[in-house]
Amino acid sequence: MSNELITKGKQAKSVSRKLSLLSSQQKNDGLTAVAEALVERENEILEANKKDLKNAKEKGITGALYDRLTLTHDRIVGIAEGLRTLINLEDPIGEVLWMKKRPNGLNLGQKRVPLGVIGIIYEARPNVTVDAFGLCFKTGNAVILRGGSEAIYANTKIVEVIQHALESVELPSNAVQLLEDTSRETATKMMQLNEYIDVLIPRGGAGLIQAVVNNSTIPVIETGVGNCHVYIDSDADINMAINVAYNAKTQRPGVCNSCESILIHKEVLDQVVPPLINKLKEKDVEIRGDEAIKKYSDTIIDASEEDWGTEYLDYIVSMKSVDSLEEAINHIDQYGTKHSEAIITNNYEKSNRFLEEVDAAAVYVNASTRFTDGFEFGFGAEIGISTQKLHARGPMGLKELTTTKYIVYGNGQIK
Amino acid sequence: MSNELITKGKQAKSVSRKLSLLSSQQKNDGLTAVAEALVERENEILEANKKDLKNAKEKGITGALYDRLTLTHDRIVGIAEGLRTLINLEDPIGEVLWMKKRPNGLNLGQKRVPLGVIGIIYEARPNVTVDAFGLCFKTGNAVILRGGSEAIYANTKIVEVIQHALESVELPSNAVQLLEDTSRETATKMMQLNEYIDVLIPRGGAGLIQAVVNNSTIPVIETGVGNCHVYIDSDADINMAINVAYNAKTQRPGVCNSCESILIHKEVLDQVVPPLINKLKEKDVEIRGDEAIKKYSDTIIDASEEDWGTEYLDYIVSMKSVDSLEEAINHIDQYGTKHSEAIITNNYEKSNRFLEEVDAAAVYVNASTRFTDGFEFGFGAEIGISTQKLHARGPMGLKELTTTKYIVYGNGQIK
Structure with missing residues (x-):
């Protein structure tokens, strides 16, 4: 040695x-x-x-x-x-x-x-x-x-x-x-x-x-790897959902607590997707979507299986339609990195289920994932963000x- | 796989x-x-x-x-x-x-x-x-x-x-x-x-x-490995010192929190060693000592360098004379496994120094190392004893x- x-x-x-x-x-x-x-x-x-x-x-x-x-x-x-x-x-x-x-x-x-x-x-x-x-x-x-x-x-x-x-x-x-x-x-x-x-x-x-x-x-x-999701529920406040998803993706895309994937309940696709696409275009965000999402714009690229598991750290986002809270949680369970996960909803029961069932270092209701940070949490300092459990x-x-x-x-x- | x-x-x-x-x-x-x-x-x-x-x-x-x-x-x-x-x-x-x-x-x-x-x-x-x-x-x-x-x-x-x-x-x-x-x-x-x-x-x-x-x-x-010491200071209550060392060694020698090595301040060798040897002989404990210890009995075996680092888990103990608290702490630092360490002393300053400076999961003043245990600590259960720091x-x-x-x-x- x-x-x-x-x-x-x-x-x-x-x-x-x-x-x-x-x-x-x-x-x-x-x-x-x-x-x-x-x-x-x-x-x-x-x-x-x-x-x-x-x-x-x-x-x-x-x-x-x-x-x-x-x-x-x-x-x-x-x-x-x-x-x-x-x-x-x-x-x-x-x-x-x-x-x-x-x-x-x-x-x-x-x-x-x-x-x-x-x-x-x-x-x-x-x-x-x-x-x-x-x-x-x-x-x-x-x-x-x-x-x-x-x-x-x-x-x-x-x-x-x-x-x-x-x-x-x-x-x-x-x-x-x-x-x-x-x-x-x-x-x-x-x-x-x-x-x-x-x-x-x-x-x-x-x-x-x-x-x-x-x-x-x-x-x-x-420390560190974050494939973070924002899940927009059928009971979401639509404006809040768009603002939070936009912020989580674009406020500083190169950091681990930024959003890499937006999941949207099928019932609110019409309300959420068009204005969200427009807002993301302001910052030239590349969108990779599933079939349901792609219907809303020709500019949306096909999301591959690999996309769901990718931490872009860039002006790119994957976007997926889900049938239920259950499907959203399962998707996060499969592709997430247990860093920061958010739900946007006004439904009491669903907010509680998301907080309980999503296994991640930080789980949010109605707020941007970008807050997972030692300074934002009031610790006054930060050596990193642990994504392990011990x-x-x-x-x-x-x-x-x-x-x-x-x-x-x-x-x-x-x- | x-x-x-x-x-x-x-x-x-x-x-x-x-x-x-x-x-x-x-x-x-x-x-x-x-x-x-x-x-x-x-x-x-x-x-x-x-x-x-x-x-x-x-x-x-x-x-x-x-x-x-x-x-x-x-x-x-x-x-x-x-x-x-x-x-x-x-x-x-x-x-x-x-x-x-x-x-x-x-x-x-x-x-x-x-x-x-x-x-x-x-x-x-x-x-x-x-x-x-x-x-x-x-x-x-x-x-x-x-x-x-x-x-x-x-x-x-x-x-x-x-x-x-x-x-x-x-x-x-x-x-x-x-x-x-x-x-x-x-x-x-x-x-x-x-x-x-x-x-x-x-x-x-x-x-x-x-x-x-x-x-x-x-x-x-x-979990688990314990090369635990009892250090008998020059300011120790001699009876307490003998009782604690005897208990820590013999009450159940096969467990990790039992004492494997007794360190004795040179000033109290005459008072401590003869009665301690007699007591340990009641349970046929084999003693391996340094030169200063060996003077007290023909039955004491030469302690080798290896002995200071050995967890016997048996009716065997190593015994060493030290010149100072400092030497005792240094010895524990070199040979201990950061499990359980005890000092026997009535000196305020030295008890504090031992508690502060000895790096171990549990550090005792005037008590047996045998208490390091989830039940004794009041947790009601125990999956093991961690000797790491994370x-x-x-x-x-x-x-x-x-x-x-x-x-x-x-x-x-x-x-």
Whole structure:
């Protein structure tokens, strides 16, 4: 196994014990120092980023990927601001969730503690480097980052800035470490570094997440893939239905909580489909529909079986007529990714059935799926959106980066 | 992939939706019917068990393993009683943990729901078959069981009895299914059945658990291995220290929360070691010590490096002198399995440091590690003891077999 991995793994494990004992004040001082340093040393970071951008151009990287890789003055200020917002959030570490006296006199409590060492594997977004550090540091965790090779210059510089800033306020710089070796082989080995890493969080596209799930022997928090539906029921308020479906699809199509598929009860097709098509055309949304939907416009493309299961992350939507709530729920069960699902209805019974029977991280009645987000949910921060069921489900804030331990006060109890 | 796995996986997934909607009354009726049927059909179960026992003898299985495989009238009555205790426990499903109104008028709540389909891989203990069914059924989960080949006759019969009893009260019999194919290959394939199984829980020895952790692509709840320490501080009440160490080691040495290693501050060696050795000799406990310990008796064997990391699960204990609390904590950090750790001290500062700095599922002051147990902790049930940090840590009761989903009530909110 690579020396770098083992060295950094050991250092992370060793420093995690120190981090777990830091006071909230110390952690906030660290965040402040880092936020200030990022802005002060902006030019160095932008210089490093230029090298990444030059390499990216040579590799033919363009469009959204190039944009995500790009740092600017405004973006660095925004990243530093993001760190500062963490300062005002309550530190979850040390909270005793409950304590009770057992019949034998033992005082038994459950206390919130850091996870220990968190590994984060992500793609070409240098802002994640700061973000992930901030969330892990605030929660007393050490973090090992493995970013994409495309961002290696910016990431290396940013981590150097963070480490230096932590040292300047006498905090352990190894709280954050970046893997310099960005090979796929080393990433795979990192996924099996159970001795030093407690939890692995992949942040990126479906391919990256799948690779981590398949290869990791470390517990993983799976994030992100969202094939989200809006189901427009026969008892829907038609205007509301059109507004919500339009918003869920077009307000920001590139994110996981955007709508990819609209299901419409057959009884309201005439009322819903024509105005909805018109509205979606305002933003040039490509519509792929079944036979019933296609009747409403020549511009609608045939939806294939594959379409129902596709997360477009683009100005494309699939649209399907359904005979009943039952069919809508079954369709979601078959093709959904258990992320965010919405029903539009004024029917009490059907709204309850949808909330009960749809198996997803977030289930909505009469609202856009776009609200599934740590900030919208009031957590003040977000490390990602879990689409699995263990540990955390839905938007993950600071609490989701913690675990608990039982603390037991006795006076000689034996069994 | 084996047809059996896919068929049973599909059936489990399909039935899990129905199970999630059952009322507590329906689930309790099912548990009652199964408890009664197990006792009524005791003879059939004992007959099946006899075949397993005959095979076991032929294979040369003896001792504790043979004992665990053996069913008797009393054991079946006990197993049925265990199911009945679940009836009185509060059903965790449907509880809304919190609900709040967001600034935009959305009512956002977090609701407890079943995990879905749970896979349990275990060894030759037919009682686990009933136990696992009961806990999963009470929490609205479907379960796929893969028991050891040694218990296949008893397990097959028990599952038949459970399924028949569920049908008799019009509940879905596929709530529990047993894999008839007990090959290692099929077990490995089961660990990768992500499409149908939401969570995998191994119950058994270290080898089984390691195999599941290494091979599973499904999220795993790791259970059980416990290399637990009792640290006797220089400020300990000497009598209490001896009683607790003796109890933690000898009250039931074969379980994961028993003590495997006793650490003693050098300043109290003279007071602690001679009486502790005498007491341990009452139960013929073999002591493996370092140089400082060995001075107290010729019967003490040299402890090797390997001893510090060994979970004996037997009447054997390792014993070590330490110079400080710091050294004790470092030793536990290096050799412990993050299960249960205890300090015996009357020193305020040192008790707090131990509670804060020792990273384990349960940390004790002045009490035996033997209390780490779902029943002792007041959960009324236990599916195992998690030694990992995600989802559940420490004894797992009914709540640990659930997840949550966010439910969101809107009136047309868009972003």
